[in-house]
Amino acid sequence: MEDDNRRVYCATFDAEQYWRDPMLAKLPFIPDRNAQRIVSVMDELMFLFCQPGDAILTRKPFNPVQKQYLQSIGFDFESNVFDLDPRSELDKCIFQLLCESDNKLQVSPFLEGQSILAPFAVLPYAAQVCESYNLQCFSPGNEIVQNVNSKLYSHQMKDRLDIRNVGVIVHSSEELHSEGQKLLSAGDFLIKDLFGVSGKGNLLVQSSQTLDRMVSYITSQEQKGKYTQFVLEPLLHKKDDFSCQFYISAQGETTFIAVSKLLNDGFAYTESSTPDESFMQFLEAGNYFILMERLAKELFKDGYYGHVCVDSMILEDGEMVPLIEINARKSMSLIKHQVDQYLQQYELRGNLSFLSVSSERPDFSYEQLLNTLHDEGLLYSPANRKGVLPLSASTLEINKSTMKAAKGRLYYSIVSPEAEEKKRLNEQLRSCFSMHSYRIYN
Template sequence: MKARRKHVFVATFDAEQYWRDSQLAKLPFFPDGDAERIVSAMDEMMFLFSQPGDVILTRKAFQPAYLNYLRSIGFDFESNPFDLDVRNEKQKSMFELLLESDYHSQLTEMIGNNAVLAPFAVLPRGDQVCESYKLQGRLPSFAIVQRVNSKLYSHHMKDRLQIRNVGQVIQSGGDLLETGEKLLQEGSFLIKDLFGVSGKGNLLITSKSMLERIAAYLTSQENKGKAVQFIVEPLLSKSEDFSCQFHLNDEGKLDMIAVNKLINVDFAYTESCTPDQSFLANLEEKGYFKMMENIGRELFKDGYIGHVCVDSMILEDGEVIPLIEINARKSMSLIKNQVDKHLKQRGLSGNLSYLSVSNENASFGFEHLLDSLDKEGLLYTASNGKGVFPLSANTLDVNQHLKKAAKGRLYYSIVSKDVHEKQQLNEQLRSCFTRHAYKLFN
C-alpha cells in the first residue's frame, strides 16, 4: 500500500472576498473589523483534518495550552510556533502571508519534501505557494474555482439539470426596481450577491420604500462604472436547511461524505448537526442523492475537482429544493463531519456550534476558560468521554489586545450520548462565560 504523504493544511475562511470581482457593485453593509479578525483566526480548526505528522499553518500561532489539550485527546500535528500575520494584515490571504513571510526557511524545514498542499479553498497565488515551498497539489485553476463558486453558476446549474429555478438575474438598478415591484406583490424577496456568504451579501426586501433605496444605491454605483449583477428570488417558506458534502477526485469519481442539518439565523450559519435515518431516507426517495451525482458530474465537466458543499432546503409543504448554491471548497459542515469521525473512534457523537461573546475581563482568555472548564468537570477529555470540546482558541482572544469589551467567538462541540445532558452542558458552558464577565450574543 502506498504511504500517505504529509499534508500541509492552510485556510482562509472568507474565500469569497478573493473570488469576487472588484468591479461588481455591492449591497449596503457595515464593516466589522472584530468579526473579520475572528474569521481570520478560524484557520486553526483545520487541525480536525490532520493525521499524525501533518502540518497546520495558521495566521496566529496555536496557543500552547490549546496545543497541549489537543495532543491529550489524540491529535498529533506540527504547526508554526510564531505568528505569520505579524502586522495584523487581515485583508491578506494565508497564501499571500506565506509568500511574504520572514520565516520562509523555518517553514520550509518544517514542511520537508514532497508534502501535499491541502487548502480550505483555492485562492489566487496558490500555484506560487506550491512552487515556493516545493509542495505538491492537484488543484483546479483559480479561474475555474472563481466561476463555479459564483451564485450565477449555481443559478445556471439549476436550468442545466432542470431543477425548479425561482431566481432571476438583475443587471441594473432599474432592472431591480422593475423586477422587485413584481416580486413584492407576492411577498418579501431576497437579493443575493454573487459571492455573498453566511449572512453577508443576502438582503431581504420587505417593502417598496426599501426596494427603492437599494435600487438607487446600486444605480449610484452603476454610474461610477461598477457592474450590477445579482440574483433575486422570492422568500420561500422553508422548514429545514441542510447541506451535502462530497469530494470529486482527479478522475471525476464522486465520494459522498455526509449530509448535515443546518441551523441558520438571519441567513447566517450557527450550527451543524447530524440528521436521523428517516430524514436521509426521505432524501433518497426523492432522488436527492442522484441529483448530487449529477451536480458533481457537471462540476467535473467544467474542470473542478476537490471538496464541494451543496446548500439545500426542504419547504414547509415537504418539497425538497436540492440546490440553493454550490460552495466549491471545504465547509463548516465538513469540519463538523471531521468532529464526527474523531468522536466515532470512541463511540461518541457531538455537533458543531459557536458562542459569540464580548469580554469585559481582559485578564480572562482562552487559557483560563480551558482551565475553568477542566476544574468544573465540563471539559471533554479522553478519559471522561463527555463535555465541551473546544474547536478553536484564537477566535476567542483575537480582539482582546485591541480594546475592552472586544468581541470573540468560541467554536465547540458538545460531546455526550444523552440529549438532555448535551443541553445541560451547553447551559453550563454559557454560565462559565457569564461568571467570568463575558456578555453572550447567541
C-alpha cells in the same frame, strides 16, 4: 485522496471575497474589523483534518494551551510557532501572505518541499505558493474555482439539472427595480450577491422603500464604473436547512461524505448536527443523492474537482429544494464531520456550534477558561465520554487587549450520547461564560 505524503492544511475562511471581482457592485454592509480578525484565525479549526505527521499552517501561531489540550485527547499534528501575519494585513489571504513573507527562513523548513498543500479553498496566489515552496497541490486552477463558486453558476446549474428555478438574474439597477417590483407584488424577496457568504451578501426586501434605496445605492456605484449582477429570489418559507458534503477526485469519481442539518440565525450559520435516519430516508426517497451525483458530474465536466458542500432546504409545505447554492470548497459542515470521525472511535457524536461573546475581563486567559471547564466537569475527555470539546482558541482571544468588551468566538462541539444531556451541557457552558464576565450575543 491522491497521495500519502505529509499534508499541510491552511485556510482563509472568508474565501468568497477573494473570488469576487472588485468592479462588481456591492450590497450595503458595515465593515467590522473585530469580526474580520476573528474569521482570520478560524484557520485553527483545520487541525481536525490532520493525520499523524501532517501539519497545520495558521496566520498566527497555534495557541500552545489549546494544542496541549488537543494532544492530551489524542490529536497529533505539527503547527507553526512563527507569526505569518505580523502586520495584521487582514485583507490578504494566507497564500498572498506566504508569497510576500519576510520570514521564509522559518516558513520554508516548516512547509518541507514535496508536502501536499491542502487548503480550505483554492484562492489567488495558491499556485505561486506551490511553486515558491516546492509543494504539491492537487486542485484545479483559480479561475475554475471562482466560476463554480458564483451564485450565478448555482442559478444556471438548476436549469441544467431541470430543478425548479424561482430566481432571476439582473444586470443593472434598472433591471433590479423592474424585476424587484414584480417579485415584491407576490411577497418578500432576496437580493443575493454573487459571492456573498454566511449572512453577508443576502439582503431581504420587504417593501418598495427598501427596494428604491437599494436601486439608488447600486445606481451610484454604476455611475462610478461598477457593473451590476445579482440573483433575485422570492423568500422561501423553510422548515429545515441542510447540506451535503462530497468529494470529486481528479479522475471524476464522487465520494459522498456526510449530510448535516443546519441551524441558521437569519442567513448566518450557527450550528451543524447529524440528521436522524428518517431524515436520510426522506432524502433517499426524493432521489436527492441521485441528483447530487448528477451535480458532481456537471462540476467535473466544468473542470472542478475537490471538496463540495451543497446547501439545500425543505420548505414548510414539505417540498425539497435540493440546490440553493454550491460551495466548491471545504465547509463548516465538513469540519463537523471531522469531529465525528474523531469521536467515532469512542462510539460518540457531537455537533458543531459557537458562542459569540465579548469579554469584560481581558486578564481571564484561555488557560484559565480550560481549567474552569475542567474543574466544573464540563471539559471533554475520552475518559468521561461527554463534555465541551473546544475547537478554537485564537478566535476567542484575538481581540483581547487592555480594553474591555473584546469580541470573540469559541467554536466547540458538545459531546454526549444523550440529546437531553447535550442541551444541559450547552446551558452549563453558557452559564460558565456568564459567570466569568462574558456577555453572550447568540
